[in-house]
Amino acid sequence: xxxxxxxxxxxxxxxxxxxxxxxxxxxxxxxxxxxxxxxxxxxxxxxxxxxxxxxxxxxxxxxxxxxxxxxxxxxxxxxxxxxxxxxxxxxxxxxxxxxxxxxxxxxxxxxxxxxxxxxxxxxxxxxxxxxxxxxxxxxxxxxxxxxxxxxxxxxxxxxxxxxxxxxxxxxxxxxxxxxxxxxxxxxxxxxxxxxxxxxxxxxxxxxxxxxxxxxxxxxxxxxxxxxxxxxxxxxxxxxxxxxxxxxxxxxxxxxxxxxxxxxxxxxxxxxxxxxxxxxxxxxxxxxxxxxxxxxxxxxxxxxxxxxxxxxxxxxxxxxxxxxxxxxxxxxxxxxxxxxxxxxxxxxxxxxxxxxxxxxxxxxxxxxxxxxxxxxxxxxxxxxxxxxxxxxxxxxxxxxxxxxxxxxxxxxxxxxxxxxxxxxxxxxxxxxxxxxxxxx
Amino acid sequence: xxxxxxxxxxxxxxxxxxxxxxxxxxxxxxxxxxxxxxxxxxxxxxxxxxxxxxxxxxxxxxxxxxxxxxxxxxxxxxxxxxxxxxxxxxxxxxxxxxxxxxxxxxxxxxxxxxxxxxxxxxxxxxxxxxxxxxxxxxxxxxxxxxxxxxxxxxxxxxxxxxxxxxxxxxxxxxxxxxxxxxxxxxxxxxxxxxxxxxxxxxxxxxxxxxxxxxxxxxxxxxxxxxxxxxxxxxxxxxxxxxxxxxxxxxxxxxxxxxxxxxxxxxxxxxxxxxxxxxxxxxxxxxxxxxxxxxxxxxxxxxx
Numbered sequence: 001x002x003x004x005x006x007x008x009x010x011x012x013x014x015x016x017x018x019x020x021x022x023x024x025x026x027x028x029x030x031x032x033x034x035x036x037x038x039x040x041x042x043x044x045x046x047x048x049x050x051x052x053x054x055x056x057x058x059x060x061x062x063x064x065x066x067x068x069x070x071x072x073x074x075x076x077x078x079x080x081x082x083x084x085x086x087x088x089x090x091x092x093x094x095x096x097x098x099x100x101x102x103x104x105x106x107x108x109x110x111x112x113x114x115x116x117x118x119x120x121x122x123x124x125x126x127x128x129x130x131x132x133x134x135x136x137x138x139x140x141x142x143x144x145x146x147x148x149x150x151x152x153x154x155x156x157x158x159x160x161x162x163x164x165x166x167x168x169x170x171x172x173x174x175x176x177x178x179x180x181x182x183x184x185x186x187x188x189x190x191x192x193x194x195x196x197x198x199x200x201x202x203x204x205x206x207x208x209x210x211x212x213x214x215x216x217x218x219x220x221x222x223x224x225x226x227x228x229x230x231x232x233x234x235x236x237x238x239x240x241x242x243x244x245x246x247x248x249x250x251x252x253x254x255x256x257x258x259x260x261x262x263x264x265x266x267x268x269x270x271x272x273x274x275x276x277x278x279x280x281x282x283x284x285x286x287x288x289x290x291x292x293x294x295x296x297x298x299x300x301x302x303x304x305x306x307x308x309x310x311x312x313x314x315x316x317x318x319x320x321x322x323x324x325x326x327x328x329x330x331x332x333x334x335x336x337x338x339x340x341x342x343x344x345x346x347x348x349x350x351x352x353x354x355x356x357x358x359x360x361x362x363x364x365x366x367x368x369x370x371x372x373x374x375x376x377x378x379x380x381x382x383x384x385x386x387x388x389x390x391x392x393x394x395x396x397x398x399x400x401x402x403x404x405x406x407x408x409x410x411x412x413x414x415x416x417x418x419x420x421x422x423x424x425x426x427x428x429x430x431x432x433x434x435x436x437x438x439x
Numbered sequence: 440x441x442x443x444x445x446x447x448x449x450x451x452x453x454x455x456x457x458x459x460x461x462x463x464x465x466x467x468x469x470x471x472x473x474x475x476x477x478x479x480x481x482x483x484x485x486x487x488x489x490x491x492x493x494x495x496x497x498x499x500x501x502x503x504x505x506x507x508x509x510x511x512x513x514x515x516x517x518x519x520x521x522x523x524x525x526x527x528x529x530x531x532x533x534x535x536x537x538x539x540x541x542x543x544x545x546x547x548x549x550x551x552x553x554x555x556x557x558x559x560x561x562x563x564x565x566x567x568x569x570x571x572x573x574x575x576x577x578x579x580x581x582x583x584x585x586x587x588x589x590x591x592x593x594x595x596x597x598x599x600x601x602x603x604x605x606x607x608x609x610x611x612x613x614x615x616x617x618x619x620x621x622x623x624x625x626x627x628x629x630x631x632x633x634x635x636x637x638x639x640x641x642x643x644x645x646x647x648x649x650x651x652x653x654x655x656x657x658x659x660x661x662x663x664x665x666x667x668x669x670x671x672x673x674x675x676x677x678x679x680x681x682x683x684x685x686x687x688x689x690x691x692x693x694x695x696x697x698x699x700x701x702x703x704x705x706x707x708x709x710x711x712x713x714x715x716x717x718x719x720x721x722x723x724x725x726x727x728x729x730x731x732x733x734x735x736x737x738x739x740x741x742x
Contacts, residue, residue: 003539075523084542224508
């Protein structure tokens with residue numbers, strides 16, 4: 001047996017807990033059935049489904065995050081990092097071992113749901129159960145990822161990040177249900193009409209698989225298994241294809257589809273760049289390491305230690321260039337997604353400026369780097385330009401917030417100057433505080 | 440066995456390891472000593488592949504730790520200065536988990552029993568780790584680190600917080616591990632204890648290795664003598680200063696300290712000459728240069 005799974009079983013699974021869980025759940029279902037006018041029926045089924053969400057998604061996510069946080073808190077993580085357990089064994093050992101009681105409770109709940117639910121066919125009920133199970137896996141996987149990301153953060157930030165990650169997963173699932181219940185219409189994806197329920201079920205399955213894989217990749221980094229950011233790049237391509245599918249159609253001209261695809265890719269890649277830069281640990285010495293490896297010709301180490309936001313940034317640059325290139329192709333509509341054009345380059349330059357600000361605060365004394373960066377960006381990009389606009393000071397407004405879509409070339413020039421100033425400030429602070437010349 | 444070359448490790452604005460190079464021989468017990476903040480823990484974590492240095496190479500048993508950390512872990516056991524244990528589990532389960540997680544195959548129960556016997560924990564196997572004393576927890580942690588029979592054991596401050604009896608037991612354990620063929624690197628502030636089992640000393644200061652030497656030298660080039668004389672020491676000092684093989688003569692009231700080269704024969708001749716010169720020799724002995732003295736000497740060397 002996987003030693004990590006077994007250790008978690010030793011800690012979590014006991015006759016006492018199993019008995020208590022069965023008694024509590026049985027009492028709840030019996031009590032609810034007393035209020036159901038039809039005897040055992042839909043009210044019990046709905047309560048069972050709610051029980052599944054509570055146990056696997058809320059309690060289970062908490063346990064999945066704690067599986068990592070406990071190791072850090074109890075200072076056992078170093079010995080695990082040096083163990084012979086491979087990253088996959090460690091990932092699933094924690095993911096399913098620490099959550100064994102939530103899953104046990106959840107399985108009882110979905111069994112009750114499957115039996116008690118009236119209306120849907122057996123296949124439909126099975127599909128609903130499978131979707132919920134994938135959703136629970138998604139929530140637990142995201143919580144584990146949050147905790148893994150937090151291994152290099154301060155103690156307080158670790159649990160906060162894990163909780164936010166789990167909440168994010170539950171938010172995603174709520175978004176899923178809002179799309180599901182909005183209408184019964186088929187979803188058109190790459191021009192193919194697909195059953196809404198099947199499409200959304202597959203979406204949850206796909207995302208859950210990516211999340212578990214993401215957890216595995218982060219575990220690889222922690223267990224000193226060399227990784228390069230190809231999985232992150234592939235995930236960006238997956239999301240691009242997924243979202244572009246809603247707009248691309250084989251019946252439309254190739255140039256139009258290419259423009260839509262590039263725009264979707266740009267949005268996904270830029271979003272991924274910001275997410276990775278803000279959420280993941282930023283080692284202040286990253287650039288010192290990278291330049292040292294580059295000078296020494298250690299390209300393997302260079303790509304192993306390269307922050308993943310750089311990979312998504314490179315992809316965003318490619319999509320921005322494609323968008324700019326397609327600006328010269330015939331336009332089929334005035335919809336923004338088809339006419340990003342040179343605006344894509346401006347978006348990329350904005351990301352250079354904003355991530356530069358993030359590193360500027362990282363190199364400084366600020367304790368709340370991310371919050372300081374967001375406030376700074378809000379002041380530069382929204383507050384000051386809005387004040388200037390209200391006072392009809394157009395030049396100042398444009399100097400801070402240039403007209404991106406109306407005058408993209410001017411915007412690129414101005415934001416390029418912003419980015420150059422921030423990068424220069426970053427380099428100066430880096431030399432002063434992180435890598436002084438005396439080193 | 441452990442070879443480090445030109446290691447550089449940095450924290451923001453600070454170089455923690457600066458061009459560190461050394462070689463630790465097989466089957467030795469090396470004391471890693473240095474003041475607080477010298478870089479001992481950082482060096483140990485780099486050796487274990489838990490931190491990646493900016494530059495340099497580390498080889499353990501021929502394996503490049505930086506490029507192949509997982510492979511090197513098979514040959515390594517590490518006890519961190521702030522180690523943790525699974526308090527809710529019994530000693531048997533903790534050791535059993537450590538064995539299987541570290542890739543130990545075969546009869547795990549037997550491996551656990553053997554390790555427990557080696558660490559004198561056999562009567563505690565059923566007890567939850569959280570109920571053990573600090574000394575016993577330390578032994579369980581060491582058991583975790585060595586249950587997979589690593590060739591190299593790295594221990595960061597293993598004796599901190601232990602009572603004198605537990606420290607004595609620990610010293611005995613390290614001696615027995617060395618006898619069994621293991622190579623140990625131990626950092627500690629308690630130099631007197633390190634002396635009980637260390638065969639090598641590695642001194643680190645401000646991220647640099649300032650000295651590495653064997654502690655149990657069989658025939659040192661120079662030995663320090665302490666000569667106590669009755670009455671005035673002037674005569675003896677004058678005579679010693681005139682001897683070609685006698686160096687660094689220092690006087691502390693009626694005690695004279697000097698260094699002598701030339702081995703036993705010269706030492707015997709010197710005593711004979713002193714007595715012949717009518718110096719009232721009360722005591723004539725070799726001063727053992729202990730670890731504490733070696734360490735302080737290293738620390739006093741110019742940077």
